[in-house]
Amino acid sequence: MSAHPVLAVEGIDTYYGRSHVLFDLSLEVGAGETVALIGNNGAGKTTTLRSIMGLTPPERGRILFRGEEIQGCKPNEIRRRGVSLVPEDRRIFPSLTVAENVELAAAAGSTTTDVYDRFPVLDDRRDQRAGTLSGGEQQMLAIARGLVGPPTELLLLDEPTEGLAPQIVEDVSEVVEALTDDGITILLVEQNAELALELADRAYVIETGRIVHEAGGDELLHDPEVLETHLGVR
Amino acid sequence: MxxxxxxxxxxxxxxxxxxxxxxxxxxxxxxxxxxxxxxxxxxxxVAGCLGSGGxxxxxxxxxxxxxxxxxxxxxxxxxxxxxxxxxxxxxxxxxxxxxxxxxxxxxxxxxxxxxxxxxxxxxxxxxxxxxxxxxxxxxxxxxxxxxxxxxxxxxxxxxxxxxxxxxxxxxxxxxxxxxxxxxxAYYQPSAPMADFAIENLGDSCVLAFADYSAGYQYGGLFRNRFEELGGDIAGEVPVPVGTEDYKPYLQNVDTSADFVFGMFAGSDAINFVKQFHETGLHEELDLSGVGFLAEADALGAQGDAAVGTYSALPYTPGxxxxxxxxxxxxxxxxxxxxxxxxxxxxxxxxxxxxxxxxxxxxxxxxxxxxxxxxxxxxxxxxxxxxxxxxxxHPVQDVDIRRVVATEGDAPPTNEVIDTIERVKAPFDCA
Amino acid sequence: MVGFEALVRATILGLQFGTTLALLVAGLTLVFGLMDVINLAHGSLYMLGAYFGVTLVDAGGSFWLALVVAPVAVGVVGLLMEVFTLRPLYGREPLYQILVTLGLAFVVEESVKEVWGTSAQNFAAPAVLAGSIDIAGVTYSQYQAFVLLFTTVLVAAIWVGLERTNVGVLLQATAHDPEMVDALGFDVSRVFTGVFAVSAVLAGLAGVLLGPARAVTPSMWFNVVLLAFAIIVIGGLGNFRGAIVASLLVGLLTGYAALLVPSYTELLVFALMAVVLLVRPAGIFGTATGDPG
Known part of the structure; x- marks a missing residue:
């Protein structure tokens, strides 16, 4: 099994209704790697994660998790196999308390990792309604929720720093690094290319639904052409 | 053939x-x-020359x-x-x-x-x-x-x-x-009950009726006849057609009256009679009404709650x-x-x-x-x-019926207890 | 002038009517809240509960047996409805679900006519509850008091269960964002089926409980759906607490209107719905935000 990458996306085509969003898209994430997927708004980053998670299944191509095809599976089956999504906009349950959010997610599986050790900020707010948390706290809760329940081998992180203050962005980065240190494989979608490339071992650049570039994180970070043409960074 | x-x-x-x-x-x-x-x-x-189609x-x-x-x-x-x-x-x-x-x-x-x-x-x-x-x-x-x-x-x-x-x-x-x-013709199942009621049920009546034109019309014909004979309408209780729960309306029934005249038909009649009974009103007042109130089709569903109900109708299956x-x-x-x-x-x-x-x-x-x-x-x-x-319209006899219980499991049935003869609706054409 | 006593009586009767309504809308609002399906066949499930009650009692079973068996049977019907007719339509426009559930309502009506005929049916309340009792000047049959108590306890239990239990938390989360719940590892389609079946059980229960006091006819579903729909609009579509409070509100409104302006009772209920839609389109307890995108 170790011969397989944790995740292999092979030539998928994904549609929203009639609009064709991903074109013959392929990527791989090896065990323990942190891989970033960067690109402009609307390039197809979120759709890629949704395809992997089974939320918007591809119409063609294969998605292999630890060598097994999962592209026809329902999201709950994919989650139970070990893929976990921390979605864009966090999508925590605002009317439930922090503890209820965590317990609900934990109830889907057996992992009883004490997430409150990892996220002490949540520990103080267990009985607070999730909707009343700050943006950074909500993001921590969303990540915490993604780590409990069925054992998580691959974490799909969608824009974890979006809309957060710089200080908080730093906190989130630290969490991501800590997760990597714990051996969790991460596929990270970020608009903040600089941050993403700092965190990632490797990165893919996506443009209008196609992978247009692949390289080590450092390499991309110092490639002025990539920065300018694909990420609009000067 | x-x-x-x-x-x-x-x-x-x-x-x-x-x-x-x-x-x-x-x-x-x-x-x-x-x-x-x-x-x-x-x-x-002769078929050939008469044609058949016409x-x-x-x-x-x-x-x-x-x-x-x-x-x-x-x-x-x-x-x-x-x-x-x-x-x-x-x-x-x-x-x-x-x-x-x-x-x-x-x-x-x-x-x-x-x-x-x-x-x-x-x-x-x-x-x-x-x-x-x-x-x-x-x-x-x-x-x-x-x-x-x-x-x-x-x-x-x-x-x-x-x-x-x-x-x-x-x-x-x-x-x-x-x-x-x-x-x-509206008149026959309603007004004749007044003739019977004033003699047999008392001179004070609460009028309960389905709140639509036919309700007012049947109810009004009864009321006019009842008042003409010296009776008194102690109260009026209109209830919307299709009401499922009559109890909020039945609270308006003045229990010091002698009897109720009800004008309901179909499932309204079933709900009204059942709930009239359920709220215990039957212990205080007699229930009478147009024939539809205790029609043969309704009796099965009304069950024992209908027993004792008086109604007027030209036809009684029994x-x-x-x-x-x-x-x-x-x-x-x-x-x-x-x-x-x-x-x-x-x-x-x-x-x-x-x-x-x-x-x-x-x-x-x-x-x-x-x-x-x-x-x-x-x-x-x-x-x-x-x-x-x-x-x-028919000039016809009107039966005054009373619902009586039957032996065993069979639903109660109407018994004809009086007949008001040759009733004609006294209406003119507009 | 209306006396104090009359007002008290109207209040009691109104609350009693309101609890009945709460039982009728509880399942409907759960289904809408979770699945975004306006189940126009909900009244049909209620009707089936009453007819199963008729058959079970006629066949010599006791009322109490019917109270257990009929709702379960209706639950099975609901389960089949969800799996075979609604499941393929999730994610489509709500119009599809409205059409399919309306179609189901007619199918049930025609089937009921085939099986039980068109005339009204009857089944008796249990003999042990035949007596009557007085509560604050209102005469109740013991059966009626039993229904009031049973319904109050049941609705309260559902309310508390939704707030306090794990299943309740799962349902609240599913109502808010079913896709996310699925991505957390829960099979949401099973949750949907389960909730629809439970909703059917509740409707069936209402049918058995209210059957003895009402005309059991093939068209009894219609008024129920109409009123229940008005109530969930008033309460905020899919909002359970809102629906329960709206039920009591409509019950009270009916109680007072029946006392003071009986001819306008129905008008007032639907006028309340119209006013709520104009002033607070999301319903008294509804929130405009928080819906999953």
């Missing part, structure tokens, strides 16, 4: 009108079959066949067909009958377009319907434009409205020269006459259930049509309208005669 095409058989007018009381339907049928085959040769001889009678049922009035619509169709198919060899006035039917869904708009379609496309000679008074009101102007073309028989819905609180003598109603009511038993048995044979009042009034509509078409020797609407007034009908409810002036 070969049908006689020119429509005359040998039975005489008096046999038609009186001969069948006493004979069983089976006997009537075989005699008719004999006469029919005896006449075949002669009939075939000699059939086309009858259109414009009745509800879905929704709350489903059972009523079916009863009307079954009652009419019982007379035609089982007792008249599929004929009216000796002419073959063709039936068409459409579901009004209890909707006035639908009723009006069905009437239109029956007249212009189907070219019916007779319209039977509707069930709801509102549908009948909508059909009236359409039919009125074609009074020369067809006859309108109304076993149930009539299509009359008059302002609330009109004194009975001042009530004037819409009349159509070819409309013949064979059921009740009526102990030979003519009625014959009708009830025949109806049960074919339809597997007891007839209700609408089955009876529709059966009588077929009798009226049969007699009139035979007498006229055709289906000309105006000719028929000339002969129907004053004819006497041997109905399962007892003899009645059609009024000789508009609005044409």
């Amino acid at each position: 070969i049908k006689i095409l020119d429509g005359r058989d040998a039975s005489t007018e008096s046999e038609r009108q009186h001969g069948r009381a006493g004979t069983t339907s089976r006997g009537g049928r075989s005699r008719r079959a004999f006469l029919a085959s005896a006449g075949t040769t002669a009939a075939l001889g 000699d059939t009678v086309k009858v259109g049922f414009a009745v509800a066949q879905s929704g709350a009035y489903t059972l009523l619509g079916e009863s009307v169709i079954n009652g009419f067909k019982l007379r035609v198919e089982e007792e008249l060899d599929g004929q009216l006035g000796g002419r073959d009958v063709e039936f068409v039917s459409q579901d009004t869904e209890g909707d006035p708009g639908t009723g009006s377009s069905i009437a239109q379609e029956f007249i212009t496309r189907e070219e019916v000679d007779v319209i039977v319907g509707s069930i709801s008074g509102a549908v009948a009101s909508a059909m009236r102007p359409v039919i009125e434009d074609h009074v020369d073309d067809l006859v309108w028989l109304c076993p149930v819905g009539i299509g009359w409205q008059w302002p609330m609180d009109t004194p009975t003598d001042d009530v004037s109603v819409s009349c159509t020269s070819t409309q013949f009511i064979t059921g009740d 009526k102990d006459t030979e003519r009625n038993q014959e009708f009830v048995e025949a109806y049960q044979d074919v339809n597997d259930r007891e007839p209700n009042v609408y089955a009876c009034t529709s059966y009588d509509a077929a009798q009226v049509a049969d007699t009139a078409i035979e007498e006229v020797g055709g289906t000309d609407a105006n000719d028929i309208a000339d002969v129907i007034p004053g004819i006497e009908v041997d109905s399962p409810r007892g003899y009645f005669e059609m009024t000789d002036s508009m609005p044409y």
